[in-house]
Amino acid sequence: MIKEYSVSGTALTGENLEARDVTIVVQDGIITAVEDEISVSHKWICPAFFNAHTHLADTVAMDLPCNGTLDELVTPPHGLKHQILAHTPDDRLITAMNESMKEMIHSGTAGFADFREGGKEGVLTLKQAASSLPIHPVILGREGGEVNADGAGISSVRDVSSSQEIVDRMKKQGKIVGFHAGERDFLDIDAALDMNPDFLVHCTHARSDQVKRIADEDIPVVLCCRSNFLLGVSSGNHHPPVQEMLNAGVRLLIGTDNVMFVQPDMMQELSFVHTVYGVPAHDLLKSATSGFPPTGVSHCIEKGNMASFFVLDTSWGNIHYSRDIESTIVKRAPLSHFCARIF
Known part of the structure; x- marks a missing residue:
């Protein structure tokens, strides 16, 4: 019928x-x-909305009272969040991710791209968590989970020595690749660009020459501005250089990053970026509602x-x-x- x-x-x-x-x-x-x-x-x-960067499994550590550097909190493999994830039973992870997806749906999000830790099992638990919901996940695996996912979500090239091997394998399989880059400093951006990724996340400390290269190579950049502030890698509206990216013609997408620190609510994210970075509402809505260009989702x-x-x-x-x-x-x-x- x-x-x-x-x-x-x-x-x-x-x-x-x-x-x-x-x-x-x-x-x-x-x-x-x-x-x-x-x-x-x-x-x-x-x-x-399409939330272009999440770590939904972090829901199990939501608002945990903690202090530390970026490395100590979220950098693989020994960051605090990775230790928590490794010791959390799958059934609790599945329930937590499912509940966060319900929050995303409630606030207008129909799809998201998740960097999923935990190898093959990590990817399968996210698929199970999303299976009963009207939301479209793009799952980017890690630690071998790429085989069972839509592609690879690679932390900084400085953290993953086999990055080029992973990228080559994903490209042969017709899958997509995203990199964290420029979150801590500018030193890992060019190395990530050399691998021809489908998109970058953060670019918080991108230099002008790197912004130009990103624009020239038409690589989308996912902004996660609230996360940058909360994790202490940014304290002002020049990092990430959003206005410079817009002026250069960089395709910008919007993400909320770690649920450990930030609610995956795109409306809150848009309001923050508009207020702090002065990005016009029209440009922000286009970034947040266009879908996910690397996979053709519109x-x-x-x-x-x-x-x-x-x-x-x-x-x-x-x-x-x-x-x-x-x-x-x-x-x-x-x-x-x-x-x-x-x-």
Whole structure:
């Protein structure tokens, strides 16, 4: 039986998020029409978020009182979080990741890319945790888990001596590769770029020549700005050099990083980046809702795409006074106005 339904409202449509009064028709999970209307109800329709960098297993260590350097807290293989993960039973990891994914869905996220520790078993536990939920995980394995995943999520090249071997194997298998780079300093960025990755995460301390190279080679960069602040690798809006990246034409994506420190809520992340780094709301929403270019996943509201959007009820409260839908979504994170999630 064909399942068909429609949703009407002011939608942010296409790759450029053009605000239009429309009816969106969905059939078997695919958008079959985006029809212009003269008058619509008090609803805003926004493409779903894609959280481009997470470590969901860290949920089991959420807000653990701790102090230390980046190395001491999260760097493999001996960082505090890795010690905790190694001693946590699989059933607890599965439940914790499942609960974090429910939080992500609740706040408008339909997909995410996770750097998953724990080898093959780590990848399988994340697959199991996501299996019953309407969310699309891109799983990037480590420690041998790449074989069972969508690709490899490599920590800094300085941490993984076999990085080139892993990359070569992934490329032969048609899988994707992402690197942490530039989180601690700029010294591992060029080495990561030399391996032709599909994307980089952080680039907190990228130099101008590296920003230019990233732009010239069209390598997307995932920003995780709240995490950078909380882990002490940034304390101001020049790190990461977001404005310089935008000016150079770098494709920016948004991630929330370690659930140990940061809630995987994209609305909170967008509000933070907009406030601290001054990135225009339009640019941020494009980064957060375009999907995940390395795998071709698109969340744009246009005919032929999978239905991945959420609906806000603007008939109550103050947000119907908004003069700019994009700014209001980014600045005010109106989660209480969610009335539907179509993933």
